[in-house]
Every structure is written in C-alpha cells, then in structure tokens.
Amino acid sequence: MKPEQVAYEIKQNDKVGRYVVAAKELEAGEEFLVDTAAVIGPKHHTPPVCLGCLSLTSGDTLCERCGWPVCGPSCADLPAHKEAECAVFAAANVKFSSSVEDPTADCPQYECITPLRLLLTIGSKIWNDKIEKMECHSKERKGGVDWNADQINIVNFLRGPCKLADRFSEEQIHQVCGILAVNTFEACSRVSGGNPVRALYPQFALLSHNCVPNTAHSIGADYKVRVRTTVPVKKGDELFITYTHTLQPTYARRQHLKLSKYFDCECARCADPEELGSNLSTIKCPKCEWGWVRAEKPLDDASDYKCHKCEYKMSNADTMKVMGVIQREIEALDPADLEVREQLIKKYHAFLHPKHAHLTALKHSLCQLYGRVAEYTFEEMPDLLMERKIELCKHMLQIADIVQPGYSRLRGMILYELHAPLIMLARSLYQQDVLTGFALLTRMQEAERVLAEAVHILSFEDPDSMEGQLAAQARFSLEQLQQTIIMLPQQIDIMDGEQHIGG
C-alpha cells in the first residue's frame, strides 16, 4: 500500500467543508502526501512566457500553429500547450499581441491561459472526481474587483474572440477562475527556468489553513508536491498548511487571507491578542512603563487597541496609519543596506514590542546580511558583530518556535545562518585566550549540533530548489566541521603547550 493511503484521512463538516487529519501517529518530518498537479499554467499576472515550458520569453518566437509565444518547435509540441489552448487559438485565429514598449510588463492576454487549461478538463475523470467539488467562493467573489476583471479578461475573451460561448457558460468560467484563485500554489522549477508558475493540486488543496502550520511542502522539477509534518502529529489531529506569511502580524495575515482566499481566519493565533506569545502585533504603550498595547478583539478587523496595564487606547484607524508608515519605510529599504536597518531597529524599539513583526522583519534581513555584504563579511566582522548575528538568529529561532514550529524551512535556514558566527566567535575568543581549549571544543560541538539540525531540515527540500542547494552546502560544511572537531584535541594540546613555552 502507498504511504499516502494510510497516513491521512479526508473528513468533512459544515463549518470548513473538507479537511485532512492524520490517520495514524506521524513523526516530525514524515512525508504523508505526494500529489501531482491537475493543471499547470502561467500565473494570473505574468509577462509573456513560453506556453510550452513556461519560461520567460521575449515574445519573438511564436508557435507556428497558434501564433503565441514559445521557445521553439519542441516547446510548441509539448502536450500542455498543443493539446490545450493551441488548438482553440488556432481554430479561432486569436493571435498574441505583444506590448512592444515593455516585454517585462504583465500581459492581460495571458490571464485566460490557466483557466482555459482547467476548463478543457471538464468531463474528465479528474474533473468529475476531484476538481468540480473544489471550493470556488463564487458568492464572496461575485461583483468584486477580481470578479469584474475576470469577466473582461477571461469570460468575455474566451466566449467572444476565442469562440467558446457554446462550450462554456459564464458561470462555468467564473467557477474555474474561483477554483484557481482559491486553491492554486505557486511553484518554481528548473523546467520553467525558475519562473514561478501556478499549479492546482486536488489532494494537497484539501489541507486547511492555519497561521501556525504543522506541515511543510516542497515542489520538485516534475511539479510533484511532497508534503511532510514539521512536528509530531497525533492520530486524528488536523493537518494544516499556511496560505499566508507567518511572520506578518494578525491584521496583515487576516487581510491577505480575506483578499486572496476569501475567508476570515479564526485560528488560535489570530484569536489571541498576544499571538500565542510571539507578540508580532504588540505595540509599546506610550503612556506607561512596560505596558503593551494590543487589539482588544483581534478577530474584529475594526478593533481598537488597548494597553494591558493602563487605560490607554489607540483607535484602529490610528494604529493602522502608524503601521502603514513603518511598513512603507521598511519596504523602501535597499535590500543590502545593513546599517540603515540597525538604525531603524533602534528607532522602532521605542514604540514597538521587540518581537513586533516590523522589528522581526528587519532582524530577519540582518540575520542574512551579516557575513555576506561588503564591509561586513565574516573576515571583516569583529567579535561584537559575530555576537550580534548570533543574537539576531536566536531572536528568529524564538519566533519560529511559535509560528513555524519544528522542522520548518524557516528554522532550517536560521540554524544554517547561526552555525558560522558560532564557530568564528569561538575561534577568535580562543586565540585571545578568553576561552580554554576545552571551552573551544564545547562551543565547536554546539555549532556542530546546530549545523547538523540545519542539514536534517534542509534535506527535506527538493535538491534543485534554493533551500535544497543550501542543504548540499550545509552538508559539506558539516563534514568539514566534524573533521576539525576530530583534529581539535591534538591541536589544542600543541597550541596550549606552545603558549606555555612562549609565556
């Protein structure tokens, strides 16, 4: 029996519809679901891409049959294109019209491609068994901005110029647009030259959202998605993914979910003003000492904010205005500017909780910048900055333990960042005689444990992905570190001896 047949079970209730639970006890890191995409196509908003392999294209080479961009004849003949929109466009004589001014700009003509690919599966076994039942939130979408844009760029285009009015009703096309909007995942693959595409996974899409997921997934070059647990999951417990960014504060996550997935998240983290202790939405009280200002009713989008110690209150509008100003200030930063980030952290510490999402975003960037940017390479960094990098990594690990617990990608990446400054600092302190040989060995062993866990977590990723490549690099570093540790007792003896003689 295949593992996915016994590892999870699909349940149903009136509140959330279908959802997935563990059918047996699952260990942390256990793969429980592998799913194949029912449809793969260009993202909703995309510049022109090859309709065969979905790589970015200048739009100069066109398919000989339909006149839409491809890399060449072999891409034109891929079934994903040839057996889908190619025949429709050729029959209706609908040509691609490039915007000559800017080939990198989003091309509205492409919005119909993935919906058309899905429409063409209507009546097939996979449509009847799985896709037709998928959530499309037509009621919530109807009349909204997305709906109206879909009406013009997709419904009218397919039923008009593409001559499909007899095959697909307006309702059917909107249903398909809704299914794609609610359920697709973005996938990057070497097949598409790293260009992100959208893929629809009928089984994987059944997992509900939670702002504290207990699973992680990776999508390979074959576009298969592999889903695994990040923490131990008991038999009967629900399995969750996240459709949003776990490092964002509650109001931002809930707004993103509402706009993109059409539902109000009421998970335990959203319902808790302290966000389960992560305090990603907590503001410092300007009126009293050590008072924290948080949403009074976090599940009400219009909630006011109130200090937990004094009676100080901030209106929702005022709070959102301040948050917006900070958000824009952070978004405008040069991605490599380390010093400005440190200055902003000092500035915002005066009125945000040290773990607030905005401070955490800055600290997360700094974790990756120290050791990598000009004037702050590991060779140039003094001990004080090694300590700073360690402190920033430990901050991120504390947050990860709450919002992406267990073997999450976030934890894997941060542990990888942490191992190098641990080693560098230990070596430097030993050379300055601050550490004994034994203390050096202990610290190197701590770095080894950190790196070994990073390797373990990152090894779950697809080898072709950025994280997968990092896993290979981490594995190499771990072998080197282990060699160093084996040799260390001998070297310490010699060095200690020399120091004795010299002193």
Ligand SMILES: [Zn+2]
């Ligand atoms: Zn191609």
Ligand SMILES: [Zn+2]
């Ligand atoms: Zn074609």
Ligand SMILES: [Zn+2]
């Ligand atoms: Zn939530």
Ligand SMILES: [Zn+2]
């Ligand atoms: Zn107060």
